[in-house]
Amino acid sequence: MATLPTIFVLNGPNLNRLGRREPEIYGTQTLDGIAAVMSRRAEELGVAVDIRQSNHEGHLIDWLHEAEDSGAKAxxxxxxxxxxxxxxxHDAVKAIxxxxxxxxLSDPETREDFRHTDLVALAALRVIKGQGAEGYLTALDAAACL
Structure with a gap:
């Protein structure tokens, strides 16, 4: 049986608090809830998702390297x-x-001034913002087509 192409889904600091952290900004969906919806959509799209979260920058960097080294689709x-x-x-995204x-989840450009600069966006292929939890599905649909 052929292995499905894998898409890594990496979540940074405080995203483990979704559903209770400022729901007026980030919504009421938990990260586990988003992961469940993404897993179902991935199955429909014929891809696998490897969903992770860390509050530590180094873990995210290591996982970006791992994504490339393992042949992840996106x-x-x-x-x-x-x-x-x-x-x-930013450099880790550029390095792979x-x-x-x-x-x-939110649109950083409509929030505090310090959120208007997005260093990761400068290196990313695409940025999806302001769609709430639905943005993850938009990103998954786009990644599956790469």
Whole structure:
């Protein structure tokens, strides 16, 4: 039986708090709920998803490297606040040939000024923002077509 192409879905700091962290901004869906919906959509699309979350920048960087080394089809990343601060995460996205799609639940450009710069977006193939949890499915649909 052939192995399905894999899409890594990497989630950064504080995303483990979805559903209770500022629901007026991030919605009420939990990360586990988003993962379940993504897994069902991935099955429909004929791909596998490897969904991970860490509050540690180094883990996200290691997982980006792992995605390329394992031959992943693509990476979807929600870097959380690291998108605005991490030159190292930006560099890790640039360092791999695997296409990277960035997703944000809210639209950072409509929020505080410090969120308007997105270092990861400068290296990503595409950015999806402001669609809430649905943005993950938009990103998955796009990644499956790469």
């Amino acid at each position: 990476v979807i990343i929600n870097p959380g606040g690291y998108g605005h601060t991490s030159v190292s995460l 040939a695997t296409p990277v799609i960035e997703v944000h």
